[in-house]
Amino acid sequence: MSSLRNVSAIVEKEWRHYFGSPIAYVLLFVWTFLFGRFFQVAFEYFLLASARQGGMEMGMGPKMSLNEWVLRPLFQNMAVVALFVIPMLTMRLFAEEKRQGTIELLSTNPLTDWQVVLGKFFAATGLFGFMILVSLVNFVPLWVYATTPPDWKPVATGVLALLLYGASLIAVGTFISTLTRNQIVAGILSFCAFLALLTLGWADDPAAGPLQQAIAYLSVTAHMEDMTKGVLDLKDVVFYLSFSGFGLFLAQQSVESQRWRA
Amino acid sequence: MIEVVNLTKRYGRHTAVDGVSFSVQKGEILGFLGPNGAGKTTTMRILTCYLPATEGTARVAGFDVFEQPLEVKRRIGYIPETPPLYPDMEVADFLSFCSKIKGIPGKDRRRKIDEAIEKTRLVDVRNKHIGKLSKGYRQRVGLAQAILANPDVLILDEPTAGLDPKQILETRELIKSLGGEHTIILSTHILPEVEVTCGRVVIINKGKVVAEDTPENLTQRLRGSGALRVEARGETGPLFDLLRTVPGVIGLRPKGDAGDGVVAFEVDAEAGRDLRPELARAVVGAGHDLVGLSRLGMSLEEIFLQITTTDSADGAAPEAPATAEAPATEAS
Numbered sequence: 227m228s229s230l231r232n233v234s235a236i237v238e239k240e241w242r243h244y245f246g247s248p249i250a251y252v253l254l255f256v257w258t259f260l261f262g263r264f265f266q267v268a269f270e271y272f273l274l275a276s277a278r279q280g281g282m283e284m285g286m287g288p289k290m291s292l293n294e295w296v297l298r299p300l301f302q303n304m305a306v307v308a309l310f311v312i313p314m315l316t317m318r319l320f321a322e323e324k325r326q327g328t329i330e331l332l333s334t335n336p337l338t339d340w341q342v343v344l345g346k347f348f349a350a351t352g353l354f355g356f357m358i359l360v361s362l363v364n365f366v367p368l369w370v371y372a373t374t375p376p377d378w379k380p381v382a383t384g385v386l387a388l389l390l391y392g393a394s395l396i397a398v399g400t401f402i403s404t405l406t407r408n409q410i411v412a413g414i415l416s417f418c419a420f421l422a423l424l425t426l427g428w429a430d431d432p433a434a435g436p437l438q439q440a441i442a443y444l445s446v447t448a449h450m451e452d453m454t455k456g457v458l459d460l461k462d463v464v465f466y467l468s469f470s471g472f473g474l475f476l477a478q479q480s481v482e483s484q485r486w487r488a
Numbered sequence: 489m490i491e492v493v494n495l496t497k498r499y500g501r502h503t504a505v506d507g508v509s510f511s512v513q514k515g516e517i518l519g520f521l522g523p524n525g526a527g528k529t530t531t532m533r534i535l536t537c538y539l540p541a542t543e544g545t546a547r548v549a550g551f552d553v554f555e556q557p558l559e560v561k562r563r564i565g566y567i568p569e570t571p572p573l574y575p576d577m578e579v580a581d582f583l584s585f586c587s588k589i590k591g592i593p594g595k596d597r598r599r600k601i602d603e604a605i606e607k608t609r610l611v612d613v614r615n616k617h618i619g620k621l622s623k624g625y626r627q628r629v630g631l632a633q634a635i636l637a638n639p640d641v642l643i644l645d646e647p648t649a650g651l652d653p654k655q656i657l658e659t660r661e662l663i664k665s666l667g668g669e670h671t672i673i674l675s676t677h678i679l680p681e682v683e684v685t686c687g688r689v690v691i692i693n694k695g696k697v698v699a700e701d702t703p704e705n706l707t708q709r710l711r712g713s714g715a716l717r718v719e720a721r722g723e724t725g726p727l728f729d730l731l732r733t734v735p736g737v738i739g740l741r742p743k744g745d746a747g748d749g750v751v752a753f754e755v756d757a758e759a760g761r762d763l764r765p766e767l768a769r770a771v772v773g774a775g776h777d778l779v780g781l782s783r784l785g786m787s788l789e790e791i792f793l794q795i796t797t798t799d800s801a802d803g804a805a806p807e808a809p810a811t812a813e814a815p816a817t818e819a820s
Contacts, residue, residue: 228591235588239574246576331572331633334536335589336561486540 232337236345237352240319244353253311254357257304261361264303268296293380293456301384301454305447308354308392309420315353316399317413319346320481324407339481343474347393347400354392358385380456387453390466394446395420397473404480423447489514489641489671490535495544497530497695504530506695507544512688514640517667519682519703520675522692528675529569531692532645535673536566549640562591565639565670569646571630575619579610579629582618583636590637604632608662624655631659635666642666644674648681660685716755716763717743719780720771724751727776734770736761750779 244250272295323329332342362385369375399416406412427445434442442448446469449462490512497505505527512518522528533539535546537557545552551559574582583604587597605614608628613621618629627647634642647663648656663685666672676682682689683703691699691706699706720727724742731753732740739756746752757763764781771778 231591232589235585238588239577239585242581243574243576326572326574327568327570328572328574330538330568331586332589333538334561334564334566335586336558336591337589338558485538 240349313416318409320403321409394469397470401477519686527695565634567630608632721777
C-alpha cells in the first residue's frame with residue numbers, strides 16, 4: 227500500500243518535470259508528426275498498389291492486407307523513431323538527481339531503491355504510452371470513412387508491441403542513467419546501447435550456430451515482427467517483460483551499489 | 489534516542505570517521521563541531537542511512553541504521569549541507585511531494601505542509617519556483633522538508649552555512665525552538681553557533697572525537713587559554729618588562745609596532761583568569777596610554793590544538809608549572 231503510494235509519488239514528480247519543461251511537448255510533437263507522416267505514406271502506397279492490382283485482376287487477386295501494407299511498416303518505422311526518442315525520456319532520470327544532489331533526498335526518505343527505480347520507469351513508460359495513444363488519432367478516419375471498417379485487433383497488438391518494446395528500451399535507458407551524473411552522456415550511451423540491441427537482430431540466420439541464434443534472440447526489434455502483423459505470441463510478451471525486468475534489476479543494483487562504493 | 493558506537497568509515501585507505509562514539513538523549517540539541525573535512529558530514533550520512541559504515545553500529549530511536557533503514561528514515565528529518573531541492577518545482581509542490589514520500593496520510597498533508605511553511609516563514613514564497621529563491625530561502629525550504637513529518641530526530645548539516653547574519657540568527661532561533669520536542673544533531677564549524685543553540689557539544693577532528701562536553705564547560709576550559717591583545721603607546725622594552733610583572737601573566741609576545749607610536753603585545757593569562765582589569769591598571773599606572781585591550785578569538789584549529797594538548801598535558805603534570813612560571817618570550 228505504502229509502496230504503491232511511494233511509486234506513484236515518484237511518477238507524479240517525473241511527470242511534473244516532463245511537462246514542466248519543453249521536453250514532453252517537443253517529443254510529443256516529433257512523435258505524433260512522424261507517426262502521422264509514416265502512416266500517410268504507407269497508406270497512400272497501399273491505395274496505389276491496391277488500385278493497380280484491382281485494375282489488373284478485376285478484384286480477383288488475393289486480398290491485400292492492411293496489416294501487411296500499412297500497420298507493419300508503420301510500427302516498424304516508429305520502432306526506429308523510438309531509438310531516438312527514448313534516450314531523451316530516460317537520460318535525466320537518475321543523472322539529474324545525482325547532479326543536483328537530490329538523490330540524497332530520495333535515499334534519506336523512507337523509500338526503497340526499487341520504489342524509486344519503478345517510479346521513474348513507469349513515469350517514462352507512461353509518457354511513451356501517452357505519445358502512442360495520441361498518435362492513434364491517425365487511425366480514426368479508417369473507422370469513420372471505410373465502407374468495411376478494418377479489424378481493430380492488429381492495431382491493438384501493434385500498439386502493445388510498440389509499448390512493450392519501448393518499455394524494454396526505457397528500462398535499459400534507466401539503468402544507463404544511473405551510471406553517470408551527466409545526462410548528455412547518459413543519453414548518448416543509451417542511444418549507442420539501443421543501436422547495439424537493434425543490430426543484434428541482424429545476426430539472425432536459420433543456418434547459423436546456436437550461439438549466433440541466441441544473440442539474435444536478444445534483439446529487441448525481432449520480437450516485434452509477429453505482433454506488428456497482428457499475431458500475438460505469449461513468447462514475445464514474456465521476452466519484453468523479462469527484458470524490462472532485467473534492465474530495472476540492473477538499475478536498482480546500480481543505485482544501491484553506488485551508495486556502498488561512495 | 490541516538491546511539492553511536494565505535495563508528496568507522498573508510499574510503500579506500502583514507503579513514504573519514506575513526507571509531508566515533510556518542511549518544512544523544514531525547515529532546516537534546518547536540519552540536520557537532522569540527523573543521524571542514526573532520527568527518528561530520530560522513531557521520532551524519534551514516535546516521536541517515538545514506539552511507540553504510542565500515543565498522544561500528546548506530547541506532548536511532550532503537551532501530552539499527554543498517555538493519556532497519558526504513559524505520560530509521562521514518563523518524564529522521566535531514567538536510568545535507570546544500571539542501572537537495574528540485575529547482576523547477578514550486579515550494580508547495582516540492583513539500584507536497586516530500587509529504588508523500590514521507591508517508592504522511594493524505595488527510596494530514598495540507599495541514600502539515602502549512603505548518604512547516606508557517607514555521608520556516610516561507611508563506612510569501614510558497615508558490616515560487618525553488619530555482620528562483622535566494623540561498624537563505626532555499627535553506628529554509630530544506631528545513632521545512634526536514635520538519636515536515638514532525639520527526640523525532642532532526643539532523644542538520646551546517647544549517648547556517650552561506651546565510652547572511654540576519655538569516656543565521658533567525659535559523660538559530662528556529663532550531664532552538666525545535667529542540668525539546670525534537671532531538672537534534674547539528675553540525676557546524678563555527679564555535680559561537682554551538683554556544684547559543686546546543687546543550688552539548690561533540691568536537692570532532694580528523695575523524696575522531698576529541699572532546700564532548702557542555703558549551704559552558706568547554707568555554708570555561710578554553711577561557712584561560714584565550715590570549716589578550718594589549719596595545720599601548722610607548723617603547724617595546726619598558727612595556728614588555730611592565731606587562732610580564734602583572735600577576736597571572738604566563739606568556740607574553742611582542743607583536744611589533746602598530747603605528748603612531750603604539751606597540752602591541754599578545755598576553756597569555758593563567759587558566760580561568762580574566763586579566764584585563766589588572767593589565768589596564770598596570771599600563772595606565774605606569775603612565776602609558778592604553779590604546780587597545782581585547783580578547784583574541786580562538787580559531788577552531790587553535791581550540792583543537794588546545795583540547796588535544798591539554799588532554800595529553802594532564803598526564804604530564806610536572807612539566808606544566810615549569811613552563812607557566814617563566815614567561816615565554818618570542819622575538820617578533
